[in-house]
Amino acid sequence: MKKDRGKVWLGVAGIVINEEGKWLVVKKKYSGLKGMWSLPAGFVQYGETADEAVVREVGEETGIQCEVTGLIGFRTGVIRGEISDNMAIFCCRPTSERQNILIQEMELSDARWLTVEEIAASGEASVMLEEMACHELVQHQLYKKDGINPGDIFEYSAYRLFYNK
Template identity: 35%
Template sequence: MPPVVQPARPQLAVSAAIFRGGKVLLARRARSPAKGFYSLPGGRVEFGESLHQALSREVDEETGLKIEIVGLAGWREVLPATAGAGHYLIMSFAARWVAGEPALNDELDDHRWIAPDALADLGDLKLTGGLEEVIQSAHRLIGP
């Protein structure tokens, strides 16, 4: 199998901290990047898409959920740590669950609804870098 050729520029991506009943959805990545890590649903922005369009599409593709986007919760830059790794700018949004039950596509292999204040107690789960901070920021935007 030939090596994956990474783009010469950073790639723009989006993710959603989706809240339902006081809990946030975490999904485990089934493939690289971040295979085996729990993170937020999301993915790359396609040319001509707005961030909100891309986010709604990615959440629907990965989980089958419909969401209401509340606002920007934060961003994260993932730099290529090793040869062949990508460079991503991920814009993370707070969102409310509107409809549907998680039906994961092949990019994800597990999901959990977790209370934001329980994140620190999840020592057995591998979380992507900066995830807790984004979720706490998103939780403040969602409100009680």
């Protein structure tokens, strides 16, 4: 069953990098990314921030628990001249020693830790993933700042700022 997301979509993706410098990549069983290496990703749900959504999506798809360290990029496009498709791409790191992947079999056919060289040379990477694997992204991330209150009048239940230090 396809969820009605309206005509403005906000998705998230996580570049989860382990201590060996390998990236967590997945192969979806559906959509235009079927059979291609891509990042764990999904849509922001009501009542959550984009960075909370990426942690949830990575955990749901791969069983890997992680934390957001920064924002790497933002992809935006328009589908068929009518749907605004936007994706925040976060840099993450695993939060536990366990790095055994438990894939969500309904959505994924495979998930692995790969080096950027393996991703770039695979011939099976999505256009976005291949482009990102060819650059030193971590050096250019925007860092997360918690604990900011923009004023009680706005009634935020969660608020984070990502900026260049």
